Amino acid sequence: MEEDNKMNISRRGFLKTAALAGAALAMPAGLDKVFAAEPKQPETSRNDDTGVARIKGHRVLGTGKAAFEVSALGFGVMGMTYNRSQHPDKKQCIRLLHEAVDRGVTLFDTAIIYGPLTNENLAGEALSEFKGRISVTTKFGHEVIDGKGTGRQDSRPATIRRYCEESLRRLRLESLPMFYQHRADPNTPAEEVAATIADLMKEGKVQHWGMCEVSAETIRKAHAICPLTAIQSEYHLMHRLVEENGVLDTCRELGIGFVPYSPINRGFLGGCINEYTVFDPNNDNRQTLPRFQPEAMRANTRIVSALQAFGRTRGMTSAQVALGWLLQKAPWIVPIPGTTKLAHLEENLRTLEFSLSPEEWRELEDTVVAIPVVGDRYNAEQQKQVGR
Numbered sequence: 001m002e003e004d005n006k007m008n009i010s011r012r013g014f015l016k017t018a019a020l021a022g023a024a025l026a027m028p029a030g031l032d033k034v035f036a037a038e039p040k041q042p043e044t045s046r047n048d049d050t051g052v053a054r055i056k057g058h059r060v061l062g063t064g065k066a067a068f069e070v071s072a073l074g075f076g077v078m079g080m081t082y083n084r085s086q087h088p089d090k091k092q093c094i095r096l097l098h099e100a101v102d103r104g105v106t107l108f109d110t111a112i113i114y115g116p117l118t119n120e121n122l123a124g125e126a127l128s129e130f131k132g133r134i135s136v137t138t139k140f141g142h143e144v145i146d147g148k149g150t151g152r153q154d155s156r157p158a159t160i161r162r163y164c165e166e167s168l169r170r171l172r173l174e175s176l177p178m179f180y181q182h183r184a185d186p187n188t189p190a191e192e193v194a195a196t197i198a199d200l201m202k203e204g205k206v207q208h209w210g211m212c213e214v215s216a217e218t219i220r221k222a223h224a225i226c227p228l229t230a231i232q233s234e235y236h237l238m239h240r241l242v243e244e245n246g247v248l249d250t251c252r253e254l255g256i257g258f259v260p261y262s263p264i265n266r267g268f269l270g271g272c273i274n275e276y277t278v279f280d281p282n283n284d285n286r287q288t289l290p291r292f293q294p295e296a297m298r299a300n301t302r303i304v305s306a307l308q309a310f311g312r313t314r315g316m317t318s319a320q321v322a323l324g325w326l327l328q329k330a331p332w333i334v335p336i337p338g339t340t341k342l343a344h345l346e347e348n349l350r351t352l353e354f355s356l357s358p359e360e361w362r363e364l365e366d367t368v369v370a371i372p373v374v375g376d377r378y379n380a381e382q383q384k385q386v387g388r
């Protein structure tokens with residue numbers, strides 16, 4: 001027993017040292033100059049009193065006036081009310097969100113369109129008591145009329161202002177920690193959106209801002225008017241477009257943070273869903289996505305198996321491999337996995353305890369790249385709204 005304890009303690013020490021060494025190795029050349037707040041300690045370590053995973057370290061999204069310090073992993077609130085099939089009742093969701101706060105998560109992500117409105121209401125009810133200590137980020141852009149999404153985009157200045165006021169009310173805040181444009185509005189130039197946000201910042205209504213799924217060119221235009229804190233786009237081992245379309249390079253160059261959404265590919269890389277999974281027909285957009293059709297999921301299970309095989313000798317689950325791969329890409333990347341389960345929250349946070357060498361991550365990439373991904377990530381309609 002005592003021997004076991006000694007081993008645990010020395011292993012913990014080893015993990016801490018290894019995490020520090022790994023963080024230094026994983027940082028691409030030049031980033032240390034741009035992102036001064038590289039953690040000086042492992043980003044998660046076990047709390048000796050309780051044994052639960054707690055995030056100790058932080059990451060910084062954005063630079064200069066736009067810098068925003070957050071926990072190294074965030075929490076996507078969306079699935080607690082929207083698009084991820086059945087979910088626990090409100091009381092249980094609130095309890096889980098409080099557990100996340102207790103475990104050091106300071107970045108929670110929601111949006112007006114999630115529900116619509118129900119997700120912001122949940123985040124407001126659960127998290128407003130922690131204001132100042134944690135941040136809830138939200139998103140505008142999808143038009144919502146009388147609580148229903150219309151499928152159109154509206155980022156005209158007056159609409160952004162109205163959405164800002166309404167989000168403040170639902171989130172029970174005086175100032176939004178971060179307001180993202182959810183999808184570009186083809187009728188409102190990025191510069192006009194940026195100027196509206198700059199005004200809201202002067203008025204103290206918004207502290208930071210970001211954009212989702214935009215092109216490198218749009219990022220440059222918007223950033224020149226009002227410095228961006230983060231870009232939020234889909235990024236994970238089955239969708240690496242931001243590495244190819246200049247978005248990540250532009251973020252690196254301009255000192256803008258990056259928040260990968262759906263970092264576990266909507267649960268798929270966690271290995272809990274497969275071709276037999278039945279999605280709630282009224283509350284799950286996965287059934288509309290080509291990549292989540294049974295045939296595609298059957299073929300893509302090879303990728304999950306590859307992550308599981310990679311994790312097996314390292315004591316990692318496939319979800320931890322997926323999250324760890326994103327975290328080692330750059331110290332200014334902060335994934336926001338969503339969950340409705342304490343066990344998954346714990347598992348996701350413990351990702352930060354692992355530190356692998358660049359060679360190991362390359363081995364994983366080489367393995368995964370060799371497996372073709374079957375099915376597009378979005379259908380034609382959803383595809384039209386991204387990359388503008």
Ligand SMILES: NC(=O)c1ccc[n+]([C@@H]2O[C@H](COP(=O)([O-])OP(=O)(O)OC[C@H]3O[C@@H](n4cnc5c(N)ncnc54)[C@H](OP(=O)(O)O)[C@@H]3O)[C@@H](O)[C@H]2O)c1
Pocket residue numbers: 075076077078079084109110182212213232233260261262263264265266267268269270271272319320336337338339340341344345347348
């Ligand atoms: N900007 C955008 O356009 C955009 C788009 C989509 C999402 N988002 C944001 O990104 C957040 C996360 O995205 P997401 O929910 O689409 O995808 P995700 O985080 O990749 O996956 C969430 C799903 O994975 C499951 N899961 C979580 N941890 C797991 C684990 N350790 N093992 C196995 N399964 C696990 C969850 O189920 P359980 O509940 O069973 O754990 C949930 O159904 C959202 O909450 C939202 O804030 C933004």
